[in-house]
Amino acid sequence: MAGLRSQRGQVLVLGMLLAAVLGLAWLRYFATGQVTAAKARMVHGLDAAAYSGALVQARTLNFLSYLNRAQLAHQLAMAHLLTLGGWAHYGGTQARRLAQGNPPAYLIGMLFGAQQGRAYLAAASALGLDLQARPGGALAQAFAAHEAFVHDYAQDLSRALAQGLPQARLDAIRAVLAAHYPDRPVQHMQPRISHDTWPALLRQHPPDAALFDLVRSIAGLYAFLEPRNATAQNAWSVDARCPGLRHELRRRGGTELDASGRWQSGDTQSFHAVRSNRWVGCYYREYAMGWAWMPSQPGQAISAEHADDAPADFSGQDFWRWVQASTQWDLLGRQANPLANSYAMQYRQQWPSRGLAGYLDVDSKAGPQATAGFVVHLTLPDAAGMPVHARSAAETLFSRPVPRTDGAAEAANLFHPYWQARLARPLLPLPGD
Template sequence: MNARAMSFACVARLPERQSGQALVLGLVLLFAAVLGLFFLFSTGQALGTRQRLDNAADAAAWSAALWRARVLNFHAYSNRAIVAQEVAVAQAVTMTSWAKYFERFTANASVLAAAYPPVATVISAAASIAANAREMTERAASDEIGWRADPLTGYKQLLLRSQALLHRSADTFGMGAVANEIARANDPRFFAFAMTDAGGYERFTRRWDTDADRERLQKVVLDALDPFTSGPRGLDLRLLLMPSSCAGTTLDFDKWFHWYRKRGGTVMSSLDRWESADTGSIHDWRRRGFIFGSCRDRESIQLGWGAAEATNDDPVQWLLAYPGDADDNGGAALLAAFGISGRGYRGFHDYDGIARVRDLNYSALDNPRFPVTRVAVLARVEGNTVRTANALNLGTGRLRLFERYAGGRIWSLSAAETYFRRPPGAPERIEYASLYSPYWQVRLVEPSGAERAAAAAYVR
């Protein structure tokens, strides 16, 4: 074979060697592309799941804190309702006392007016109406006190029991139930729970049940009374047609005539007893001595009296405080005290005293004026449920990618806090936190270092 033929033969074999190298390179590139595709697919699935888990954790923490805010707002509404129940009891006692007084006043006035038949007829009719009104008032007041303040079935006890029940629903276990429900609503694969707060929520509020605590609520109740109930229900009327014994013997013109003095009021003589009294008497100014003696006010005729009490199974059946200076009419006040008994109406003896409500535990709060209570939620999803290439059984051998999750799961930590703030549009003024104003709201916050450390302990 000549040289030209050999040269041609060498040139003819070159394309075969180049084709074999391109195939190997193509296989390598194809392997890398498939591996990269699997990696991108798995990474995208993991990141997408993580993003959805983060959103679910935020929603779970916010919802759990929102439930706690609603529980605190319920405490505020129920505390206000309990104050209203106490005020209603005071009003029932007041109306009973006033009805008794008016019944006795009209009855005595009809006797005094017997000398004037036209007037006597009118007053006698009024006395009959007053007697029926007293009967109806006393019966209605007895029922109302029983409904509102009965130690077993009264509205006040129902409110206190509901406070206790809802308080338990907002602890760590309750928050975990809310958080998990929200997480699973986002994705059935998710699981979430509320992390322990080392008793922070239990210290946030407490039941105010000591006498000093109850006196605080008592002051709120007394401040909420209307003017007629709280009194004094007083009146001083000069009787110009009835000259006194001192008429013309003193320079003090007020002492020349008889006076009608009305006294009355309603008070709490103890933490477990409402007392109301109304008295009315005619007073005469009488001279002491013959020539140089002074004039002195003396009660001469008791016209009207009435008293009522609301207490427990051990009624006092006497006036202790004589509210509204009822004892200025001493004789009428004694008659009122003798008639204070409920006359067989059980409700007057079913009052269980100033309630033991739930309020903030100010001594245990970091910031008593603007306190917050936090909820930290840790959410997770099992790693083998994430639809990665490995979970879908894509690829074998070196094309198989295996994920390494912390504890075999994807985790997400979120936190929210319940705080006190007056709503937008409210009048501009500072109002400090309490369980008497329903202004508890929610916001998401950054997890604290302690919460991150606690979450890390779960993840390992």
């Protein structure tokens, strides 16, 4: 009995030791759980912040795409305004010719039909419209406003958006983290960006061949900008020495983008009467009925035949003599209105333009599948004051919502607003991370 009494309490010692071990294990488990929870919370918040940063990139790229498309729309508006100004000028000059009876309206109707006669008579209502096409008029002011948007406002805005994106993206990341950690001081939220491909994604392009082709192809969709060419002939022979020739009424006009990226518009109409004499034989005597030439820079010239010093009338000399002495025109030419072109050049109305503007687009070096990716890093202290590290990656990619109708693959660009955001696999850290 005495031996048994001497062994009492030994189990208590072992129990206390076991309890201490279990307590330490529990404390360790609790601390690990806290770190794991803090880590999970940080990863979730950082993923949301990184995605928000990529979403800011996507919205910026899509806005830049709409801005490029807006520049195209303004260019097309300028082409329409220049054409409208040309029509106003053309209507005014034709109204004056009608008033002079050179040629008379009844003759046009008799030779080419009542519809042509009525159209010529309708020019009377356009008297004075050519004044609206002059620089400083309402149409010219609207043209200048579109010009300013293309070359000033849009250019400045696109540069500001591209240059300000890194800061806007960082502000969005910080805002999400601040909302995710309302219990922490804002100064603790110091995310760091690495592996950022944004600076190499975009490049400022000059007005290149691709832009010229795009603008011309879009202009081809508008009937108002299509060539305005038509020829009417009377039905009977008017001179026995010229049995194959007929009086002609030629309407010529068009709006085009020249090699310098500037719009130009011209419109003419002339009555070409068949004449003949013993010196030159058969020829066409041109009577200019209306003309207009709207260039948008000094030095632009009508591509069709014209003369720089055509006389205002031919009362003092024969038309054919002047043509032979002063020009290289073909008196039997049946394509253009060279005399009306000459008047159009002499009385042109110029609206100044700087031409097509440069544009921001994806750098070709970035490849057809270019993305704007980045990795965001964050370090925060846990409950015990120990630092907890986390990182997340996100990217903005070009992805069409539906395939192209022609089945072709489309490279990333800033003309279609198909940029989307997504999380990405974090890249390996840089040395020193």
